[in-house]
Amino acid sequence: MDAVLALINQNVAPLFGAWWPEVSITLWTVIKVVLIVAPLMLCIAYLTLAERKILAWMHVRIGPNRVGPLGLLQPIADGVKLLLKEIIFPTRANKGLYILGPIMAIAPALAAWAVIPFSEEWVLANIDAGVLYLLAVSSLGVYGVIIAGWASNSKYSFLGAMRAAGQMVSYEVSMGMALITVLMVSGSLNLNTIVEAQRGATFFSWNWLPLLPMFIVYLVSGVAETCRAPFDVVEGESEIVAGHMVEYSGMSFALFFLAEYGNMWLIAAMTTTFFLGGWLSPVSFLPDSFLWFFLKASFIIFLFLWFRATFPRYRYDQIMRLGWKVFVPICLAWILVVGLWMLSPLNIWK
Amino acid sequence: MTMDFPTVLFYVFASILVLSALRVITARNPVHAVLFLVLSFFNAAGLWMLLHAEFLAIMLVMVYVGAVMVLFLFVVMMLDINIERLRQGFWSYLPVGAVIGLIMAGEMALILGGRYFGLEALPAPAVPAADYSNTKELGRLLFTDYVYPFELASVILLVALIAAVLLTLRQRKDNKAMNPSLQVRVKAADRWRIVKMDAVVEAPATPAADAQEGGKA
Incomplete structure (x- = not known):
């Protein structure tokens, strides 16, 4: 490895002259991005299989079992099928925006991973304003949905886009407010510091217990933010077919699908980081590692699937009521409670 | 090649910012105009990031791009705008618009030029x-x-x-909107009740009655 690096430094570096530091840092970053995105794509692909299998088991069915052993190659087959399908453009669609829609949906879902700390050292950008970056980037996902819904020139698509925009903007508010308490107790916007602040002897020191109401608000808002069941009126198969993606086919549809499952993983990773102690080990005699992060995120993902198999779909006005009239007041009250708690002698975060 | 990397980035951001801001007022389709405005916000955020003002940059993206412009787009998409009618009388409004524009440009030149914001008055802040x-x-x-x-x-x-x-807020008399908070308080017992009843056993029909009926038919 060192020999290769030396060779590159000798032969390639002079070509760029004074620009070499910038070029090399860009190359390194691209390599790291690939190292994050490639496993993420694999996780997304196998999440679709896990979803179908787990739902099937909960319904006492078998689930996909034809492609490969135990149906393990099913996501690959689905991917190949979607790649080979024709992308259909509706006649009166706005071509440019119709293509831009799915791209705008997937780009923020992938960009947000830049600041997620997978373990103590494994983080692409360990920036000070990590939480702000996450909030800003995840608030962009709604553009893909709106643009796609409008550009398709279809009533169903447009209705889906309207629902999505209202829902995602509303639940961002309660998610952001739930995070304020996390910031208060950790005193930092840096994700590594937030994880480090939760360190203790056991998993009772993680934020989920002292901030339990916020943990629940955050998790439920996360489900609503990703438009998963029981908050999936955006797609609402029985009313508006598939919402904003009804006109999409082939790979352009697949991008929406990837974005949705990528966002599920992202919410799981964020919940893990903020409330479940990130990469920290649950008991002090086991070492901290990336595996804990993965296990915790997978547990949250399992909750997503469990919710889907359990709850019937909310009505749209009930979704709005839950966000604005239940979660936001709870958050405001709990911010005050945590503030007073931190000022009182019972303060456990010092 | 004497420019350093941040300077190159500055020119990239600035040129895209100016071009997209120009497209905001020249785009024929209002939805396109709003999306160009989003693009210009992004590039302004990039410029602030170059000035080490990361909080302002991220807030610009979060508040304006993530929330305000979404609602803006929402409204613009709902409107049924007739672009031809909007363009009517463009030439008759042009002189007034041009005068106002020139006054604004002049005022900005007075403030931003040399004396208050020039390099002598405001040297580059320390890194x-x-x-x-x-x-x-x-x-x-x-x-x-x-x-x-x-x-x-x-x-x-x-x-x-x-x-x-x-x-x-309009409260109409004939509003039939439902109240979800009342609805979620409904218990199963409000809607239906289980009544204990003795089982009713129907007496089996006698063959004789059957035969009689059959005879009638």
């Missing part, structure tokens, strides 16, 4: 130390030195919010 946090510094200033204007601004915003709600 902050590595552990400098723009967010922390802004937060400290907002809640110490500027706490009074800050709270005043938030109260004014709250008043505007309530006023906007009040202006659009």
